[in-house]
Amino acid sequence: MADDGPGRGKVLVVGGTHGNEVNAPWLLETGLREASGGLELALVIGNPEARAAGRRYLDRDLNRCFDPERLADPGAREWEMLRARQLLELHGPEARDPALVVLDLHSTTAAMGNSLVVYGRRPADLALAAALQQRLGLPIYLHEGDPRQSGYLVERWPCGLVIEVGPVPQGVLNATIVNQTRLVLEVALEVLATARQVDPSLPRTLVVHRHLGSLDLPRQADGAAAAMLHPRRLGRDWQPMQPGDPLFLAPDGETIGYAPPSALAQQTVWPVFINEAAYGEKGIALSLTRREEWRLDPAWGAALQAQARQLRLVSG
Numbered sequence: 001m002a003d004d005g006p007g008r009g010k011v012l013v014v015g016g017t018h019g020n021e022v023n024a025p026w027l028l029e030t031g032l033r034e035a036s037g038g039l040e041l042a043l044v045i046g047n048p049e050a051r052a053a054g055r056r057y058l059d060r061d062l063n064r065c066f067d068p069e070r071l072a073d074p075g076a077r078e079w080e081m082l083r084a085r086q087l088l089e090l091h092g093p094e095a096r097d098p099a100l101v102v103l104d105l106h107s108t109t110a111a112m113g114n115s116l117v118v119y120g121r122r123p124a125d126l127a128l129a130a131a132l133q134q135r136l137g138l139p140i141y142l143h144e145g146d147p148r149q150s151g152y153l154v155e156r157w158p159c160g161l162v163i164e165v166g167p168v169p170q171g172v173l174n175a176t177i178v179n180q181t182r183l184v185l186e187v188a189l190e191v192l193a194t195a196r197q198v199d200p201s202l203p204r205t206l207v208v209h210r211h212l213g214s215l216d217l218p219r220q221a222d223g224a225a226a227a228m229l230h231p232r233r234l235g236r237d238w239q240p241m242q243p244g245d246p247l248f249l250a251p252d253g254e255t256i257g258y259a260p261p262s263a264l265a266q267q268t269v270w271p272v273f274i275n276e277a278a279y280g281e282k283g284i285a286l287s288l289t290r291r292e293e294w295r296l297d298p299a300w301g302a303a304l305q306a307q308a309r310q311l312r313l314v315s316g
């Protein structure tokens, strides 16, 4: 059923949540039509101070600052915690002029191409990701249940996902990356605008790469790296890896095979974020996923539509 009601919220589009990811901010400042898809947008640079400094963040990764407990802790006063609270105050779902859907634009240095990152299993997020997978063939990295990594920005809005584009080095502006970011963003806005009017057209199945955990490089007792990622694993994001496959290369030329953590014994895994520059400091050399094919639940499309119907069109 068509619904041309006024709507009550906007779509928040964030670029530069990480200050050294420069392509999405360029797009937001130079190339995006305000009225993309007819929906009212708020275009926001996530971490302008870190961007000015050319760094991922100043005190703390902004995309790990949205944990409700930490947000509520008055003692948490790092710059990025203040910025996280400010973003919620200005554009959060409870703001005076709320955003109800968020698209958070990132780039990666890993050879993953373009992908979507979904946090948890909220039905509207899964429907939006499924529609984008159908339209653009993008892989979906489903992130959930990792106590080492939490507090992601999109989790604080009722619906949202990360658009991850690459590979591109940190701090480097690249027209291809800008154009790919624009394409995914515009299709996402089109899907939302359509879902506002009619039942969203969704595929029957969805392929997700579900996060299982992450691996660090082998370390010496003093913490220094004892091996590098193996050249036969570099650049092979999204490609299956079996126990024993070459994973690390020691300085003496010895190949170290993939030894699965005990919980994953003998399973095939699909690595992502292989050698991602930003994750070295987090002790992550690669993350492991499992490829799964899910049947779409009809309730997901309904959930997306319910969110989309609350979105406001640009007037005039």
Ligand SMILES: [Zn+2]
Residues within 6 Å of the ligand: 017, 018, 021, 106, 107
């Ligand atoms: Zn990022």
